[in-house]
Amino acid sequence: MDTESTHSGYSYHSSRSGRSNRHGDRSRERHKTSSKDSVRSEKSVVINPPDTPSQESPVTNGEPLPGEPTPAEDQGDDAQDDNWGETTTAVTGTSELSISQEEVVGLGKGLHDRTEDFRRYLPLAVGSLVGLLVLATPLAFLLLPVFMWPDRLQACGTACEGLFLSLAFKLLILLMAMWALFLKPGRASLPRVCVYRAFLTTLTLLLTMSYWLFFGVRILEAQDEDYHGIVQFAVSLVDSQLFVHYLAVVLLELRHLQPCYSVCVIRSTDGETRHYNIGQLSVQKAALTILEYYYRDFPLHNPALLSASKHRAAKHLAGLKVYNVDAPGNTAGAQPGNGNQSRAMVTAAAKRKDSAHNELYYEEADYERRVRKRRARLVVAVEEAFTHIRRMKKEDEQATPSDIMDVREAALAIFPSMARALQKYLRTTRRQHCHSMESIQKHLAFCLVNNMSPKAFLEGYLAPGPTLQYGPERWMADQWTLVSEASVTSGLKEGSDFLLRCLDFNLAVTVKGIPYIRLTEEFIDPKSHKFILLLQSETSV
């Protein structure tokens, strides 16, 4: 099961499934097969064509997809049972969890996408409706009297017509402000409704309803003739709505801006930690902000690098077997068997640790050296490759046409000389699954067009970048779960913490308040800066 294909977009999944004899990994395999986009059997290797398959047409080889809308329980169990024979015994708790995940995914594969789109545009729809209502109401207030009792209506004087002007502009400003603030597709789908948005929508509707009520009772029924008063009434409605919009800006936008808490985000698998300052937000909004920072700042999660510590942990426990030499029931060793065994294991494990740290040290030193060697070869190869290519200058126009290439051809021409070194380096640092050949060639073409140096081209491959840099199949943007003891619509508090769970890893978030800073001033007179010269000279006499 050769996982080292340069076409791999998903080959790391199949390599994961190959090592399926470890306890903890089994639950992770389940999660992999249940992820929406990557569907494959665990017994086959998938070599993708240079264009990675899109979400809509996953690569399969005949086995039933968990995502087909059939009764998913049976399907889920079948997929489970296929792999049962391959793996060792596993903890029951995790397998139950994994069944339920597959179930959910299987049931909802068809419906899930539609729900997602629907929820995304829901705030937009609500905003438009409220906006239309807000726009229509003052106009209705103005027009209804004109149509219903035109003969008895007093003529509109100069002041009244001036009010028309102000009404028109205020309506225009209100509409633009609403468009800017509310009328955009939501950027995330949160578990619960945002309290402030609900409050503001309710307030607006309440305001409009109460004005309608007043209008209906006092003006329509009484058929008031004072048109000037009616116009003023309409203008006051628009003013109130503008103030509600101001409240919306303050509550929804400004309150978040002033930093108030410092959060510490730790990734559970490799300990990557970042600290951010955020303002007063609800827990779910804070989680959303942190996730957006996660996609920008955290380097790509690479499960292939974590296997080393798991090997070591397994070796500690697996190498020890406790034999009970005394026959059971013998009074010579009449202690509770369990206590004796565990103590023996702990002491034996402690003795073994003496060699484990030595091993780790030499292993890491060796790895470092290998990586550095490969890196040196890679840098040299890339620099050499770049020397073969040069931008065409005026005097080259006489050169033979076969030598003149466009960017894509140029990239393809120099790629083979560095491909091997690059592939070896990526394999050593276990990042070969992140970059497909196609993406490398595209990046190379981009660098050539923008006259970048070989070092600039290489930077993207020497260090793992933020998750967004890689393709959408790495993002897993729809797999996040917020686990929190406090209600998710409550505000952040000092000392609160919550967990953001993704498929393979968790982000543990703890919140601390920014301290209250007391700043005092001290005035220094600029004339008070005086100095003396200290000499120590030595003269010979």
Add this chain to the structure above:
Amino acid sequence: MSNFIPGQPLVAVVQRIEIKKLRQGDNLILGFSIGGGIDQDPGQNPFSDDKADKGIYVTRITPGGPAETADLRMGDKIMQVNGYDMTMMTHDQARKRLTKKNEDVVRLLVTRKSLEEAVKNSMGGHQRQ
């Protein structure tokens, strides 16, 4: 050298040293270097016990020069030169006192810590008698 209180009379054990100036070309030299003075930084003086002492100290002795022959030692504090007090002098004034062209011989009163200890030991021996 010890018990230096500015403004109070100073008690010290001194040694009389007479140096004959040596003619070298156009100059008369004594063969040592001085450091210190009331216009200098006393904290940088490596030879003084009390780092507030602004007296004139001998910082270097030219090997084979007249000062070495006359048994002047590095670290000595110069108390008097030809009868003139050197404990409250600027560096330049001290230099001028020592390098007067019309004098052939300078008579110094110097003090050092080993002198005090020698006196103490001998006095202690005397008192025991």
